Amino acid sequence: MLTWIETAGAALRPGAGWTEFLALFALVVASIVVIGLVTGAFFEIMNARHPERRIQIHRTNENKWGELKYAPGSIGVIALCFSGGLFAQGQGWALTPLPITWWSVPLTLAASVLLYDAWFYWLHRLLHWKPLYRFHALHHKSVAPTVWTNHHETLVEAILNQSFYFLIVFVIPIPWPVLVAEKIYDQISGMLGHAGYEHFASPMGRTPWPFASTVFHDQHHGYFRYNYAHSFSFWDRLMGTLHPRYDETVKRFETVTTPASGAVEPPASERPETR
Structure with missing residues (x-):
């Protein structure tokens, strides 16, 4: 195991070959x-412990475990794009990363996270464009998403989303440990956004704060036409695509005691099946 990790680490140094990659x-x-x-x-x-925090109380995902059959392809694409970015940086093909200091870490991390949120928002809007929606339709079969829905996607969608991690090293001189930290956050937050239960509702998930809660992405699956961004709500607020009841729904979940006190069933005109 240690030798394997050392060989993988060698891919981050100049002169590495295909074996290290x-x-x-x-x-x-x-x-x-x-x-x-x-x-x-x-x-x-x-x-299981907090059924009262379920967001879509009148819907269930009948194909919850079946969605996992798409995970190998999705994970493979993620790993290929991310490894490619790290490898390109290690070989000196990309920007020379900044040294790790007290200012370079938060600066490059913040810049990369903000750029990824913009990338995700506009790409997501593009995938909802009719000529490209066929690459995104699989993901929207999960109207009531679960934590496993994160990898329920086509290979094309995965490539479009994850190519960010290959390209970012050519845009920002981000140190590789910072990029690794961002990717870990991305994986966990992606599963959190699809969890289907709002466990961490707080005032920081609604106006005037720009952070997005689990309700944010769950509403995208439930209502289809809203909440396209990843980690923040400001793109949707700016472009008029924020769900009109997002803030109030998050606020209700801050003190939820029963399922009905937090969840709202989508009106028929806003459900995906009537788009």
């Missing part, structure tokens, strides 16, 4: 699987 790719795949299993188990336990 494949070891890095395998390490990233294994890491994503472990993060997914741990995060998924955590939310399965939390959801």
Whole structure:
């Protein structure tokens, strides 16, 4: 195991070859699987213990476990794009990363997270455009998403989303440990956004704060035409695509005691099946 990790780490140094790249790719795949299993188990336990925090109380995902058959392809694409970015940086093909300092870490992390949110918003809007929606339709079969829905996507959609992690090293001189930290956050927050239960509702998830809660992405699946961004709500607020009851729904979940006190069933005119 240690030799395998050392070989993968060698891919981050100049002169590495395909053997080191494949070891890095395998390490990233294994890491994503472990993060997914741990995060998924955590939310399965939390959801079972707190049924009152279910967001869509009148819907269930009958294909919950069947969605996992798409996970290998999705994870493979994620690992390929992410490993490719790290490898390109290590070989000196991308921007030279900044040294790790007290200011470079928060600066490059904030810049990358903000850029990814913009990337995700506009790409997501594009995928809802009729000529491209066929690549995104699979993901929207999960009208009531679960924590496992995060990887329920086509290979094309996965490539479009995850190519950010290959390209970002050519845009920002981000140190590789910072990019790793962002990717771990991305994996966990992606599963949190699909969890189907609002466990962490707080005032920071609604105006005037820009952060997005689980309700945010769940409403995108339930209502289809709203809430396209990833981590923040400001793009949707600016472009007029924020669900009109997002803030009030988050506020209700801050003090939820019964399922009905937090959840709202979508009006018939806003449901995906009538789009």
